[in-house]
Amino acid sequence: MLLLLNLGLRNLLRQKRRNILLGSAMAIGVMLLVMANSFSHGLSDIMLNKVLRWVTGHVTVAFNERGRMMTEVFRDKAVFDFLKRDYSDSIREVEESIGMMARVVGHGNAENMILVGTDMSPAVSQRTQKETDEMWRVVGGRWQDLTNPRYENPVAISADKARSLNVKLFDTLRLRLRNLYGQDQSARVTVVAIITTSNIFMGSVMFGEVAEVKTILGFDEHSTGSINLVLKNPAKDAVQLANAIHDRLQPALAVIAGQAEANREKSPATVLGFNSDASFKAAWAQQISLVAGDFEKARLDKTALVAQPLARALGLSVGSAFTVRYTDKWGRPNALLAGKVGGIFRPEPQWGPGVILLQDDRFYESFYAHLPQAAAAAPGAFIPGKNHPAYALLAPEWVLLPRTSTTDEMTKKMREMGRRKYHATLIDVRTMYETAEQILKLEGVLNLITLSAVLVLFFIILIGVINTLRMTIRERTREIGTVRAIGMQSRDVRNLFIVETVLLAFFASVAGVLLALLVMWGLGSVPMNVEESNAMGMFLINSRLYFIPTWGSVFGNMVLIWVLAGVTAFFPARRAAKLAPGVALRHVE
Amino acid sequence: MKFWLSFSLLLCLLVPAAVFAEDGRVTRILRSVDEQYALKTDAAASVVVTQQKVDQGTKVIGMQYYRRDADHNFLIVMTAPESDKGNGYLRVADNFWMYRRNTRTFQHISRDESIGGTDAHGEDFEDRKMIELYQPLTDAGGQELFSEEKLGQIPVIKFEVKAKVNDVDYPKKIYWVRRDNNLILKEEAYALSGSLMQTAYYLKFTQIDGRYVAVKMFFIDEFEKGNKTVVEISNIKTDKLSDAIFTKAYLENLSK
Numbered sequence: 001m002l003l004l005l006n007l008g009l010r011n012l013l014r015q016k017r018r019n020i021l022l023g024s025a026m027a028i029g030v031m032l033l034v035m036a037n038s039f040s041h042g043l044s045d046i047m048l049n050k051v052l053r054w055v056t057g058h059v060t061v062a063f064n065e066r067g068r069m070m071t072e073v074f075r076d077k078a079v080f081d082f083l084k085r086d087y088s089d090s091i092r093e094v095e096e097s098i099g100m101m102a103r104v105v106g107h108g109n110a111e112n113m114i115l116v117g118t119d120m121s122p123a124v125s126q127r128t129q130k131e132t133d134e135m136w137r138v139v140g141g142r143w144q145d146l147t148n149p150r151y152e153n154p155v156a157i158s159a160d161k162a163r164s165l166n167v168k169l170f171d172t173l174r175l176r177l178r179n180l181y182g183q184d185q186s187a188r189v190t191v192v193a194i195i196t197t198s199n200i201f202m203g204s205v206m207f208g209e210v211a212e213v214k215t216i217l218g219f220d221e222h223s224t225g226s227i228n229l230v231l232k233n234p235a236k237d238a239v240q241l242a243n244a245i246h247d248r249l250q251p252a253l254a255v256i257a258g259q260a261e262a263n264r265e266k267s268p269a270t271v272l273g274f275n276s277d278a279s280f281k282a283a284w285a286q287q288i289s290l291v292a293g294d295f296e297k298a299r300l301d302k303t304a305l306v307a308q309p310l311a312r313a314l315g316l317s318v319g320s321a322f323t324v325r326y327t328d329k330w331g332r333p334n335a336l337l338a339g340k341v342g343g344i345f346r347p348e349p350q351w352g353p354g355v356i357l358l359q360d361d362r363f364y365e366s367f368y369a370h371l372p373q374a375a376a377a378a379p380g381a382f383i384p385g386k387n388h389p390a391y392a393l394l395a396p397e398w399v400l401l402p403r404t405s406t407t408d409e410m411t412k413k414m415r416e417m418g419r420r421k422y423h424a425t426l427i428d429v430r431t432m433y434e435t436a437e438q439i440l441k442l443e444g445v446l447n448l449i450t451l452s453a454v455l456v457l458f459f460i461i462l463i464g465v466i467n468t469l470r471m472t473i474r475e476r477t478r479e480i481g482t483v484r485a486i487g488m489q490s491r492d493v494r495n496l497f498i499v500e501t502v503l504l505a506f507f508a509s510v511a512g513v514l515l516a517l518l519v520m521w522g523l524g525s526v527p528m529n530v531e532e533s534n535a536m537g538m539f540l541i542n543s544r545l546y547f548i549p550t551w552g553s554v555f556g557n558m559v560l561i562w563v564l565a566g567v568t569a570f571f572p573a574r575r576a577a578k579l580a581p582g583v584a585l586r587h588v589e
Numbered sequence: 590m591k592f593w594l595s596f597s598l599l600l601c602l603l604v605p606a607a608v609f610a611e612d613g614r615v616t617r618i619l620r621s622v623d624e625q626y627a628l629k630t631d632a633a634a635s636v637v638v639t640q641q642k643v644d645q646g647t648k649v650i651g652m653q654y655y656r657r658d659a660d661h662n663f664l665i666v667m668t669a670p671e672s673d674k675g676n677g678y679l680r681v682a683d684n685f686w687m688y689r690r691n692t693r694t695f696q697h698i699s700r701d702e703s704i705g706g707t708d709a710h711g712e713d714f715e716d717r718k719m720i721e722l723y724q725p726l727t728d729a730g731g732q733e734l735f736s737e738e739k740l741g742q743i744p745v746i747k748f749e750v751k752a753k754v755n756d757v758d759y760p761k762k763i764y765w766v767r768r769d770n771n772l773i774l775k776e777e778a779y780a781l782s783g784s785l786m787q788t789a790y791y792l793k794f795t796q797i798d799g800r801y802v803a804v805k806m807f808f809i810d811e812f813e814k815g816n817k818t819v820v821e822i823s824n825i826k827t828d829k830l831s832d833a834i835f836t837k838a839y840l841e842n843l844s845k
Contacts, residue, residue: 067699068699068700069699070699103812103813105812105813110643110644110813174812176780176786176812176813179781180755181755181756181757182710182756182757182758183752183755183756183757183758183759183760183780183781184758184759184760184778184780184781184786185780185781185782186780186781186782186784186786186812187782218755218781278682278683300661300682365754369755415697418696418697418698418699419697421683421684
């Protein structure tokens, strides 16, 4: 084999000009293939690690309180303590997603920006801090000043936005936004850091310390925004983890146990929400035996159905107002629920004597404003079990949306969410495969397109290889005769030509890879001025094209070229090997 | 501009109010507004909104508005600008759809969404009672705070209210209402932070079926100086509206 390699190398050097030209064509093909793969891989990296990682994480637990798209809040963040505790093997960071569109007024100019809360606490890992520093480079001021109490609502904004708003370091901006509840909110913020961002998507972001941003947006200390999970190995763990989290978030019934008051009378009561969706009307008719009032009217007027013994104790009739005082989840007494009686029902056989069934929209209004303590802690509370005939008609703590696996499925789910009138908080556990399936597929599609184009190119090049081989064989026919006459086996003759071609492909591919690295370095060094609105910006990092060559794909490309060259050389080489020595020796050009 | 709620309130504003002896004066005014807010008839009107924004110039938005509170329905059909003509918004009970003429499709939207490119949202059209949303500001002794003064030459009562619930646009408002008939003449709306965000003036009223209706309103954006909106209402009718109006088919047919 070594002899064949030596002979092959010598033969290649005998035809320098021809082989250099042929090798150059192959090298260009390899270069294009490596560059295209590196570019698409870079694009995936931008999306996965520089956009999705910050915007949605690899897995998102998203909330919409009372079914409202803009109210992304969950009132008891302790419910999600299990994420860090039980899944630390796969989760790298658990981050709150706190952000809201805002109108920002500078000096003589206004811009739409997104106010985003960033966690500045020591709990943030060094790796995330490093990623933050790489993603948003500070060109004026200091990140650390986001927590400096000397400044009023300190924020960091991009150099571009600072320019367009006509502000400089330590200037004050005014911003206006709609908070969690849709209320108009305004705030004065101080620019304490000016940053440049490596990705165009992030140019409109205004960062503030997460606790301050939460205050501006109306969060209380127990609430959380949607939760983004950054995983150690997203490709491997995202779906599995999302499924596991989803399984753990099955809701219990929402129950408020407290003291009902009306007409200066008091009585213990358990308030349950009744599902007021029109499709449940018939089912409710089976569960409730009204002695006064009308279910349909109560459903539309958002009033309550009160058990007859409780109504008697409080002196309630249809149209009466009542209140229920209860202790909230954090031990604060005197949380208040107010309602009106829309109907009175006989509790037997399945309801307790102190039950109030309140229309779910009105029920959740109080339930989420003041989350109640566990009903089990209230003596005499009526808590229907899962086998209660009306269990499915009662309001749960939240609605857990079904898991989906693709963007299409998720879109369908969201459409359904818009169509149905949910009053509870919706929880949706998603992965990057749903939020950005198309983007993640982009790398595969780009690679396929590139490979197809390069294969066409190689097909043309390999025709050249075949032609060159045929010429070489013709030129060296007498030589073949000679080596065959002195004892070289026909198999070795065939292998010699294959080795020559593969060696040529080897050197060409090495040259192609080196050339690709050089060109990528060159292209990646040239800054490109792209407007924020230009979609081309998504291909850029720090205003430059972004390539990530991986050794696996580079080596794979090289092997592909060697195999193609070897296969192409096989047939002409076999023809050469089959030449009879005598015939070959007699060959005259 | 949060003129829609005001428009809805004033569309039905009838003076004077019912008397609730146990309530303070401000509460009585709020109840008076609510009393009129509960539409006893259907209503239809043409609305022209002229928005002037510093960086966008002037935009005229026209719409035809049909409303029936008995079953919580309303329909809005855009008549201008040309690019939005034929688009519409239909609310029937709990369902709220947006209709796009170009694609001839209805899409469920939430109450948070903007209406016709204005700052108004679906929730602004809901027939919610003012007394349920706002309460008067009181002093340490629980007495309502209000003062009698003059707005120009008109004797008015000025009072301040704060939100009782979270889901209102502005958590605090100050009103100037006529002393003789409780007509709202001026309104200031404040953000949660306490900053003045918008001032509204109710410039012109007309009488329909014995009720005063504001037909010209002027809204000043106090946050972005220079932004202004004028709302003009005309062709107000209180005849009973056909059930067919509050249907998808009606909206589609109008847009053909």
